[in-house]
Amino acid sequence: MGSRQVTSSEPLDWQGKHVTVAGLGVSGIPAAKVLHARGANVTVVNDGDDARAREQAAELEALGITVRLGDGATLPEGAELVVTAPGWKPDKPLFAAAREAGLEIWGDVELAWRLRGPDAAPWLAITGTNGKTTTTQMLASILKAAGLRTAAVGNIGVSLLDAVLGDEQYDVLAVELSSYQLHWAPSLRAHSAAVLNLAPDHLDWHGSMEAYAADKGRIYEGNRVACVYNVADKATEDLVREADVEEGCRAVGFTLGTPGPSQLGVVEGILVDRAFVEERHKNAQELAEISDVNPPAPHNIANALAAAALARAFGVPARAVRDGLRDFTPDAHRIAHVADVDAVAYVDDSKATNTHAAQASLAAYESIVWIAGGLAKGATFDELVAKSAKRLRGVVLIGQDRALIREALARHAPEVPVVDLDRTDTGAMLAAVQEASRLAVAGDTVLLAPACASMDMFANYNKRGDAFAEAVRELGS
Known part of the structure; x- marks a missing residue:
C-alpha cells in the first residue's frame, strides 16, 4: 500500500466547453442537463432510436441540447470531453476515437x-461482486443511527449528481459503486472504501478477470483513512496492497472468525472491533450481536462487518453500529423468507444472479431443495455445485442455460435428484415451486438462488422473485 498526497481538483469552467454525453437513460439525461445548465455545449449520442429514445431526445432538445440517435459510434466534431453512461463498454469505437x-x-x-x-x-465507498447494495444500506442505517445526515447513493438508484448538487446538506455519503462506474472514475478519492469480495462477473464487459479486479481496486486509490478488505478473500487484500493511498491510511480486514489486530470479526456470537480501538493488540470493542443482523446468514454478517468497519473509520460510536443494524431492513429478493408450508421454509434470493452470490445463499441452510437456472452470462457451475452438494436434498432447474447446471450436478452430485423443467416461460416458476415442494421434507428449505440472470424469462430479478413468492402463496392456499 503506497502513500501519496492527494489534492482536490480545481473547479472547471464549463462555459462553451463541447461535451459529448454517451447514452440516454438514468445517468446520461441528468448529466446532459447538468452540463447544459453550466453553459456547456452538449451533444448526446445514443445507439438506439426507438420510441422511448425519441421521447427522451425531444425532452433534451427542448432545452437546447443536441441529440444524435442511432449513431453512438462517431465522435462529434469539436468534442473536448466525453461523459459516458457506465454500462457502455470500453471497446466501443466512440471511445477509441476519443482516446485518439x-x-x-x-x-x-x-x-x-x-x-x-x-x-x-x-x-x-463500497464495491464487490456481491453484497454491495445491502452493505451500503446497512452503512447508511448505521450513520443515521449516529445522528449523521447521510444517504445511500450511487449504483443503488439515487443519483450521485442529485446528491452532490441538490439542496440537501450531508455529513457523509454511503456510496455503492459498480465495476463499470469505477472504470470511468479516474480521480475519485474516497475517505474510506471497501471491496467486499471478488468473483468472475461481467467478464464480457471487462475482457478478463484481471481487468475486472483492477477496476474494482480503483476504489482504494487515494483513500484517506481505511481500505477495508475481506480476510477470507485474498484478492481483496491484494488490491489494498497495490493501492496508492494517502499517508496514514490503514488496511482493515473483516472476518467471520476471531479478528486479529486491525480487523473486525466475530467472537462467541458478538461482532467486535479490533481496528478502531486504543491498544488494538490487546483490546476489542463489542459492536453488536449476530442476532442484530437481519438476516443472520454468514454472508450477511460479513456485509454487516464491512459496513461497521467503514462507519468506525468515520468515527461512529459502537452503539450506533448496533442500533443501525437493528434498524436495517433488507430489500426484497435478498434471502427473504416468504412463508413456511408444511414445515418447509420457502426463501427468495432471486438477487443471487451469479455463482458467488448463490454459493453464499446455499451456505446459509443445512438441507435445501434448490431452484436454479436462467442466463449463465458465461459462468461455470462446477465449483458452486461441488461446494454445495452435501446440502442439496434436490434441485429443480429452469431457464435457458439450465443444462450447464445439470451437467455440473451430474459430475459433482450425481446422487441428488434433479427435475429439469424444459421451460423458459414465466409460468415455469409455479411448476418449479410445485416440483420443489414434492422433493422437500419437513425441516428443509426451498431456496430460489438461481446463480443466473433472469432476462431469459423475466424482465428482472425482482419479477422473478415476485413470481416465486406468488407460487409459494398459491401452494399454501
Whole structure:
C-alpha cells in the first residue's frame, strides 16, 4: 500500500466547453442537463432510436441540447470531453476515437466527483461482486443511527449528481459503486472504501478477470483513512496492497472468525472491533450481536462487518453500529423468507444472479431443495455445485442455460435428484415451486438462488422473485 498526497481538483469552467454525453437513460439525461445548465455545449449520442429514445431526445432538445440517435459510434466534431453512461463498454469505437483525439472519458461518478463543492460530504465507498447494495444500506442505517445526515447513493438508484448538487446538506455519503462506474472514475478519492469480495462477473464487459479486479481496486486509490478488505478473500487484500493511498491510511480486514489486530470479526456470537480501538493488540470493542443482523446468514454478517468497519473509520460510536443494524431492513429478493408450508421454509434470493452470490445463499441452510437456472452470462457451475452438494436434498432447474447446471450436478452430485423443467416461460416458476415442494421434507428449505440472470424469462430479478413468492402463496392456499 503506497502513500501519496492527494489534492482536490480545481473547479472547471464549463462555459462553451463541447461535451459529448454517451447514452440516454438514468445517468446520461441528468448529466446532459447538468452540463447544459453550466453553459456547456452538449451533444448526446445514443445507439438506439426507438420510441422511448425519441421521447427522451425531444425532452433534451427542448432545452437546447443536441441529440444524435442511432449513431453512438462517431465522435462529434469539436468534442473536448466525453461523459459516458457506465454500462457502455470500453471497446466501443466512440471511445477509441476519443482516446485518439487525446480526450478524457468520464463516467457519471467522475462527473459527480468533479462537480462537488469545496465543502462536500466525504464518501464512504463500497464495491464487490456481491453484497454491495445491502452493505451500503446497512452503512447508511448505521450513520443515521449516529445522528449523521447521510444517504445511500450511487449504483443503488439515487443519483450521485442529485446528491452532490441538490439542496440537501450531508455529513457523509454511503456510496455503492459498480465495476463499470469505477472504470470511468479516474480521480475519485474516497475517505474510506471497501471491496467486499471478488468473483468472475461481467467478464464480457471487462475482457478478463484481471481487468475486472483492477477496476474494482480503483476504489482504494487515494483513500484517506481505511481500505477495508475481506480476510477470507485474498484478492481483496491484494488490491489494498497495490493501492496508492494517502499517508496514514490503514488496511482493515473483516472476518467471520476471531479478528486479529486491525480487523473486525466475530467472537462467541458478538461482532467486535479490533481496528478502531486504543491498544488494538490487546483490546476489542463489542459492536453488536449476530442476532442484530437481519438476516443472520454468514454472508450477511460479513456485509454487516464491512459496513461497521467503514462507519468506525468515520468515527461512529459502537452503539450506533448496533442500533443501525437493528434498524436495517433488507430489500426484497435478498434471502427473504416468504412463508413456511408444511414445515418447509420457502426463501427468495432471486438477487443471487451469479455463482458467488448463490454459493453464499446455499451456505446459509443445512438441507435445501434448490431452484436454479436462467442466463449463465458465461459462468461455470462446477465449483458452486461441488461446494454445495452435501446440502442439496434436490434441485429443480429452469431457464435457458439450465443444462450447464445439470451437467455440473451430474459430475459433482450425481446422487441428488434433479427435475429439469424444459421451460423458459414465466409460468415455469409455479411448476418449479410445485416440483420443489414434492422433493422437500419437513425441516428443509426451498431456496430460489438461481446463480443466473433472469432476462431469459423475466424482465428482472425482482419479477422473478415476485413470481416465486406468488407460487409459494398459491401452494399454501
